[in-house]
Amino acid sequence: MAAETGxxxxxxxxxxxxxxxxxxxxxxxxSVTIRNMVEDGCAGGVIPLDNVDGxxxxxxxxxxxxxxxxxxxxxxxxxxxxxxxxxxxxxxLADMVLAANYLNMSCLMDAVSAKIxxxxxxxxxxxxxxxxxxxxDYTPEEEAAVKEEHxxxxxxxxxxxxx
Amino acid sequence: MDRxxxxxxxxxxxxxxxxxxxxxxxxxxxxKSWHNIWCTRPNLDFSEAxxxxxxxxxxxxxxxxxxxxxxxxxxxxxxxxxxxLDESDRESVLRLENWIRALTDMGTKKFCLSIRSESExxxxxxHLPSVVFEVAESLQDLHVEKFTLDxxxxxxxxxxxxxxxxxxxxxxxxxxxxxxIISCCPLVETASIKSCKGLQNIKFSFYKTPYTEDERCSIExxxxxxxxxxxxxxxxxxxxxxxxxxxxxxxxxxxxxxxxDHLSWCKFPSLKLLVIDNCxxxxxxxxxxxxxxxxxFDYRGDFIPSISFATTTPGRRYSNxxxxxxxxxxxxxxxxxxxxxxxxxxxxxxxxxIYQYSTNDGDVIQENINLLQGINxxxxxxxxxxxxxxxxxxxxxxxxxxxLSVCRPRIIDAFFFQGKMDHIERVWKILTERESGDEERLxxxxxxxxxxxxxxxxxxxxxxxx
Numbered sequence: 123m124a125a126e127t128g129x130x131x132x133x134x135x136x137x138x139x140x141x142x143x144x145x146x147x148x149x150x151x152x153s154v155t156i157r158n159m160v161e162d163g164c165a166g167g168v169i170p171l172d173n174v175d176g177x178x179x180x181x182x183x184x185x186x187x188x189x190x191x192x193x194x195x196x197x198x199x200x201x202x203x204x205x206x207x208x209x210x211x212x213x214x215l216a217d218m219v220l221a222a223n224y225l226n227m228s229c230l231m232d233a234v235s236a237k238i239x240x241x242x243x244x245x246x247x248x249x250x251x252x253x254x255x256x257x258x259d260y261t262p263e264e265e266a267a268v269k270e271e272h273x274x275x276x277x278x279x280x281x282x283x284x285x
Numbered sequence: 286m287d288r289x290x291x292x293x294x295x296x297x298x299x300x301x302x303x304x305x306x307x308x309x310x311x312x313x314x315x316x317k318s319w320h321n322i323w324c325t326r327p328n329l330d331f332s333e334a335x336x337x338x339x340x341x342x343x344x345x346x347x348x349x350x351x352x353x354x355x356x357x358x359x360x361x362x363x364x365x366x367x368x369x370l371d372e373s374d375r376e377s378v379l380r381l382e383n384w385i386r387a388l389t390d391m392g393t394k395k396f397c398l399s400i401r402s403e404s405e406x407x408x409x410x411x412h413l414p415s416v417v418f419e420v421a422e423s424l425q426d427l428h429v430e431k432f433t434l435d436x437x438x439x440x441x442x443x444x445x446x447x448x449x450x451x452x453x454x455x456x457x458x459x460x461x462x463x464x465x466i467i468s469c470c471p472l473v474e475t476a477s478i479k480s481c482k483g484l485q486n487i488k489f490s491f492y493k494t495p496y497t498e499d500e501r502c503s504i505e506x507x508x509x510x511x512x513x514x515x516x517x518x519x520x521x522x523x524x525x526x527x528x529x530x531x532x533x534x535x536x537x538x539x540x541x542x543x544x545x546d547h548l549s550w551c552k553f554p555s556l557k558l559l560v561i562d563n564c565x566x567x568x569x570x571x572x573x574x575x576x577x578x579x580x581x582f583d584y585r586g587d588f589i590p591s592i593s594f595a596t597t598t599p600g601r602r603y604s605n606x607x608x609x610x611x612x613x614x615x616x617x618x619x620x621x622x623x624x625x626x627x628x629x630x631x632x633x634x635x636x637x638x639i640y641q642y643s644t645n646d647g648d649v650i651q652e653n654i655n656l657l658q659g660i661n662x663x664x665x666x667x668x669x670x671x672x673x674x675x676x677x678x679x680x681x682x683x684x685x686x687x688x689l690s691v692c693r694p695r696i697i698d699a700f701f702f703q704g705k706m707d708h709i710e711r712v713w714k715i716l717t718e719r720e721s722g723d724e725e726r727l728x729x730x731x732x733x734x735x736x737x738x739x740x741x742x743x744x745x746x747x748x749x750x751x
Contacts, residue, residue, distance in 0.1 A: 212289075213288065216289065216292065219292065220292070220296070223293070223295075223296055231299065232299075235296070235299045235300045235302065235303055236303040239300050239301070239302075239304050240303070242304060242308060242312070243304065244308060245308075247315060251315055251316075254288065255287040255288070256289065256290055256315050256316050256319075257287065257316060259316050259317050260314075264317075265314060269314055272310045272311065272314070274307070274336060275307040275310045275311040276311065277337040
């Protein structure tokens with residue numbers, strides 16, 4: 123392991139579009155998926171990550187390096203995560219949440235999920251549909267029935283013309 | 286299909302986990318694929334405070350949701366509930382009991398309960414249903430408002446051993462029952478006490494020494510408080526700026542971090558005893574204690590604090606100050622700060638103890654001894670009752686010299702590890718060789734009388750030697 127030899131071990135990760143990335147093992151093992159491969163001794167050559175594209179993987183590695191450089195201080199880690207996600211659009215966030223899920227990185231998974239949830243918070247159904255481009259496939263009768271079933275959840279929502 | 290709806294169900298549920306119950310349920314209207322996603326998210330969270338229907342509707346809503354998890358043999362990993370109860374409302378109490386039992390059966394990991402009674406202020410409070418402490422094993426956060434918490438609330442064993450946060454507001458609880466909860470719930474990290482009647486003494490001793498600041502237990506005491514004693518070991522105590530602790534008489538802070546600046550703004554009109562023991566963070570602050578009736582102040586620590594006291598009422602007051610001289614300390618600064626501290630304690634009858642960590646580097650104070658001359662003239666030595674030195678024999682002379690440059694003790698006492706008779710003779714020489722003319726003995730010249738008493742190792746009493 124890195125700590126024993128004194129020189130940091132680096133791993134090579136390969137995205138599904140064949141981009142190669144070098145990353146310090148100490149940062150990469152934030153991913154339980156990668157950690158398991160390292161522990162099983164499969165990390166000698168290149169680690170293929172079939173479900174992550176190069177653009178997303180580059181972003182995830184930036185996060186790995188950034189967060190692992192912060193000592194055990196939850197406040198600072200949280201503010202790093204907030205800053206890291208602040209300029210990401212929804213498309214990127216969706217790629218990240220899938221990658222975090224595949225790589226089994228619970229801290230990134232939670233942060234991205236919370237960020238997506240934040241967008242939906244206290245918003246009307248119409249607003250959320252437009253924001254995410256969700257197509258309403260209910261018939262008007264069906265929609266009215268679902269609304270009626272959960273009518274208590276429609277109080278105090280930001281008003282919207284098609285709420 | 287759109288991007289978000291394409292995400293796997295478990296990811297969508299993870300997203301919904303971060304939403305309130307209302308927001309999560311409302312996603313069922315988005316489209317057909319969203320209809321049931323919310324139903325099996327890992328958590329449930331109901332608040333009567335934000336619910337717009339009737340009490341009956343609220344109860345059925347919680348019932349129905351919890352039942353669905355039971356029917357599908359799924360576990361609610363986290364359950365949050367904010368509810369008001371009334372003694373006359375037996376149904377709500379029964380429902381709550383059923384829910385808590387259901388959560389215990391399904392193995393819920395985290396349960397947060399905020400429970401408030403509707404009783405009018407002044408009338409007797411309703412007893413907190415015993416199911417809370419006796420059944421809710423997964424209870425982590427508990428907020429209780431307007432209840433009586435006594436034997437009836439936990440006649441049998443307290444099972445909620447995972448409690449991490451305890452907030453009591455307008456609760457009637459006596460010292461013994463409060464201690465019982467605290468001793469049965471060793472994981473309590475945060476506690477706040479606001480307007481609680483019956484509770485006069487708070488004693489928190491956290492046996493686990495926290496490794497990081499995050500692990501420190503945090504206690505918050507809000508005025509108006511009727512607390513007479515606060516005794517905290519290994520915790521974080523939050524003071525509100527300007528709070529008036531009108532009944533507080535005894536305040537013990539041992540290895541505590543606190544907002545020292547806020548403490549300076551608090552009023553302690555009844556405080557008699559203040560103990561500050563090894564509170565490291567105090568090093569960076571200057572504090573002011575507004576406690577005009579203080580009788581005794583005890584300080585123990587590895588550094589000299591900057592503390593000043595408000596003008597006090599007449600009467601005798603005592604202070605025990607035990608400070609450690611670290612090898613890294615600069616002698617001039619250290620004795621200067623000691624002098625400042627003794628100045629602020631000038632209205633106290635002070636017993637001063639100085640410890641010196643043994644060091645292999647020889648006599649560090651001796652090396653700085655010439656700098657000590659600089660203190661001369663800046664501040665007058667302060668009269669103290671006694672000076673106790675615990676150090677190596679080789680640094681006794683310079684430590685005593687330094688101490689005498691800033692204070693005038695009535696009695697000097699010393700402790701030498703494995704002290705032998707020849708050590709005592711050397712001390713005798715140090716104390717009596719006042720005529721040597723060495724500059725380093727300067728302060729010893731003020732010594733009026735020397736008499737040494739020795740206790741032998743069998744403790745057979747004191748033998749004066751001359």
